[in-house]
Amino acid sequence: MQIENCIALVTGANGGLGQYYVEALRSQGAAKIYACARNPDSLANLVAKDPSKIIPITLEITDEQSVKQAVSLCQDITLLINNAGVGFNQGLIAATDLSKARMEIEVNYLGTLIVCRAFAPVLKQNQGGAIINMVSMVARVNLPFNGSYSASKAATLSLTQGVRAELASQGTLVIAVLPATIDIGMGKSYPEPKVSPEEVVREALQAVVDGVEDVYPGEQAKQMAAQLLKDPKSLEKIVAMMLPTSTP
Template sequence: MDIRGKVVLVTGANRGLGKAFVTALLQAGAAKVYAGARDVASVNISGSTPIALDITDEASVQRAAEQCSDVSVLINNAGALNRGALLDADSVDNLQHHFDVNTLGTLRVTRAFAPVLAKHGGGALINIISVLSWLSSPGAGAYSASKSAQWGLTNGLRSELREQQTLVIGVHPAYIDTDMTAGIEAPKSTPQEVVALTLQGLSEGREEVVISDMGHAVKASLSTERPIYLTR
C-alpha cells in the first residue's frame, strides 16, 4: 500500500514512537494524519490533526470513530509499561491495567474503526506489539503477558478482517529508545528506524514486521528445542 494520499490515525501520538509515526507519515505524503492522545493539548506536531482519544474509554473511542470517518489506515500504537514482579502485592491490578491498555485498548479501537476501514476498501490495520510477546524479562511480566495476548488478538483480527480486505500487520520491536525504556541498558532501535521498517512493510503488503537483530533472533529461536524464553 502506498501511504501517499491516505488518511491515517495514530493512537498514542503525543510522544515517542507515536509522534515519530505522525511526523514520518506527513513527510511521506499522507493526506491527513490524526494524532490521537488522551490530552490533545499534549500533541504538538505541525500539520497533524489532534484528536481526543482514550483507548480505555469506550465512549471516547466511539467519538473518535465518528469524528475520523475518513480513516483508511489505523495504527494502534498506544501502550503502557509499568514495571513490577508478577508476585508483587499489586500484581493483579498491574496486570489488569496492562491488559486494559495494551490488549483491550487495541480491540476497542479496532472494533470501532473496522467499519470505517471497510468503507474505504479495507485499508490497513497496524498493531505495534513487541518482541516481549514472545518472551519475558525481569519486571516486565505483566507487559509481556498483555503483549502476548495482543499478538494473539492481532492474529484473530487478521482472520476476521480478511473478508473486508483489510491488511493486518503485527509489528514486533525490541527495545526502542524512548522514555518508556529510559534506564534500560540494552541495544535500542530509534523510533525513526521502527517507523521506516513498518512503513516499508506496509508498502510491501507484509503481515508481520520484526524489528532489529534481537527481534529476529528471538523469533527464530521459537521453533528450536531451547527457545530464548526458556533460557533468559
C-alpha cells in the first residue's frame, strides 16, 4: 500500500502526534485526510493549511454513536490511524483513586477498539487497507510512575494483535507503533533520549508501505525492543526504578 493517493482518517488530530500525521500525509500525497477531534473548532488552523484535502470530523472515540456518525461520513477510507489517547503520569498504587486509570482504559483501549470495529467493514469494502494503532514501549515494559497508562497501552497492544488476526483474511494490515519517549506533550518532562514526533510519524507511515506489523521509532525504542528479546527481566528492573513520587 502507498501513502500517495490514500484516503486517511486520523483520530486525535488536534494535538500531540495527530497534527504531525495530518501534515505528513498531506506532504506524501494523500488524496484526502479526515482530521478528527471531539471539538472540530480546534482543527481550524490545521484544516486551513489545505482545506481541499483536510476534512474536519467531529469524533469522540468512546461514544459509539459519534463513531457511527463518522463512519457514515467517511466510507472511502483506506488508512485508519488510531492516534487519540490520554495519559496522566500516575502510579497504580500511588494514585489517589481509579478515576484516571478508568479513563485511560476507556480511551486508549476501549476507544481504539470501538473505532477498529466500526471501520473494519469500510476497509474491507475498500480492498483491505491498513490500520495504524499508536501504542508505546510501555505496553511491553511497565513504567511505574506512569503505571496505569502503561497498563492501558498493554491492553492496546493485545487488541492490536487480536484485530490483526481477525482482519488478516480481508487483507487489512494492522500496525502497532511502539515508540519510547516522544519529544512532545507529556514526554517533554521526561529525561533524554527522546524521539521527534516527525520521526515517529515517518517510520509509522513507512511501515504501511513496507507491510511491517510492529515498528519501534527512534533509537531508544529499538534498543529497548532488542533488550526485551535478550534479557527482559533486566530491563524490567531498570525501568522499575522510575517510581511515582507520591503515595495515597
